[in-house]
Amino acid sequence: MSNGISMERVEEIIDSYDSQFHHMIAIMQDIQAEYKYLSPAVLERIAQKLGVGVAKVYSVATFYENFSLEAKGKYIIKVCDGTACHVRKSQPIFNAIKEYLELEGKQKTSADGLFTLETVACLGACGLAPVVTVNDQVHSKMSPELAIELLETLRKEDAANA
Template sequence: MTAATENQTRFRHFAKVCEILSKHDHMPSKLIPILQEVQEEYRYLPQEVLTFVATSLDIPPAQVYGVATFYAHFTLKPKGKYVIRLCDGTACHVRGSNGIHQALLKRLNLTETCNTTPDMLFTVETVSCLGACGLAPVIVINEDVHGQMTPESALKLVDDIFLQENVN
């Protein structure tokens, strides 16, 4: 196979990406919604898919990479099955979110830079404000919001997940 045809066969497989791209009329201005949907599909933004998106939209891959790395919502690495997002907004901060963060990292043996467990079960990250300040401090596990947390109650949630995972 020549490089070109090999390339084509490979790209032909990006059926879902193609669907997303045509939904947005291959418009470079829709790059952000396109990346959001791609991430929804693959749970992260794989490099080869981004290259494909760039080529399809006729914009430089470096520009797509620039956009993907600018916004906190996008991730170029796969995340864990349970993404624990800890709010570090002002309200949560003054009510002790940092203690919860440290407790979670310690429990899962993670650091702020290496924040996904090797078995891909947990990712721990902080977000600036989830806007649920009335319930501070708040953590969100995948879609579920948990308010008025303490380090103990947060660890309890993690333990519950461990328990549930082991039962299954």
């Protein structure tokens, strides 16, 4: 077990594709769907099981923007920055969340590991702009204040369930 990742489960996913190289992207997608990211140990195991070099697996993982090599928080917050959301002030929402989470520079995940903040080009909910998703649940017509209230609610719910 590495960072909450079961290598047995990783091997089950790889084996479900018969350890075939041409299924590498699907394997990586399935593992990331389960663990929210691909750790170095996972990438090495994929390489080993598929009989390819680790560099090949890393090149695929870094080529596709959808793959994450960093651990993500329990709650993945995506702030839409598509045209409709941008015009309706999504950037101040992003900035308020970043400040609330005390994220520095390119840091995306809060120190407590609870939240990961990302931007996306478009969430396809332009009529509801500005839009934020938390673990793919859409929150429409957001403002910086509503976004912070949402995070505080999630933080309280998480503490109550701990």
